[in-house]
Amino acid sequence: xxxxxxxxxxxxxxxxxxxxxxxxxxxxxxxxxxxxxxxxxxxxxxxxxxxxxxxxxxxxxxxxxxxxxxxxxxxxxxxxxxxxxxxxxxxxxxxxxxxxxxxxxxxxxxxxxxxxxxxxxxxxxxxxxxxxxxxxxxxxxxxxxxxxxxxxxxxxxxxxxxxxxxxxxxxxxxxxxxxxxxxxx
Numbered sequence: 001x002x003x004x005x006x007x008x009x010x011x012x013x014x015x016x017x018x019x020x021x022x023x024x025x026x027x028x029x030x031x032x033x034x035x036x037x038x039x040x041x042x043x044x045x046x047x048x049x050x051x052x053x054x055x056x057x058x059x060x061x062x063x064x065x066x067x068x069x070x071x072x073x074x075x076x077x078x079x080x081x082x083x084x085x086x087x088x089x090x091x092x093x094x095x096x097x098x099x100x101x102x103x104x105x106x107x108x109x110x111x112x113x114x115x116x117x118x119x120x121x122x123x124x125x126x127x128x129x130x131x132x133x134x135x136x137x138x139x140x141x142x143x144x145x146x147x148x149x150x151x152x153x154x155x156x157x158x159x160x161x162x163x164x165x166x167x168x169x170x171x172x173x174x175x176x177x178x179x180x181x182x183x184x185x
Contacts, residue, residue: 063184
């Protein structure tokens with residue numbers, strides 16, 4: 001006659017092994033969850049920096065462009081001020097043959113300014129300086145603190161240094177050094 005089922009000893013052994021396995025899983029789950037959240041925050045910070053720098057990089061690559069009239073260069077295409085924390089970029093966005101500076105209609109101006117201010121990188125269109133009101137923040141101050149933003153002009157390229165960290169979790173930080181070739185200078 002065949003016996004079906006488990007003996008009491010087999011059941012106890014199975015319960016002990018299952019309990020041990022569950023305790024091990026429960027011990028590592030919070031660490032796994034914390035590591036996953038930190039990985040996501042690190043990835044999000046890197047992507048935020050990449051997206052923010054993409055606009056600045058495009059403007060630097062365009063710096064010095066002037067449609068049709070190369071003899072109209074009266075101002076410097078790239079000017080770095082405020083201890084390498086502000087860059088003023090000029091290029092002919094509207095293909096008018098000159099770098100326009102219109103104080104009354106800033107959107108038609110060909111001047112683009114980026115600077116470091118209050119743990120953020122800020123942007124302004126149409127002004128030829130690094131001060132004043134009306135700057136647009138490029139990072140969300142509730143999420144990111146920028147700890148370093150510096151720009152250096154080299155022989156044939158611009159060096160951008162940016163370091164940022166997650167607000168409230170200073171262990172998650174990302175630094176980026178990017179070199180942009182100046183094509184029109």
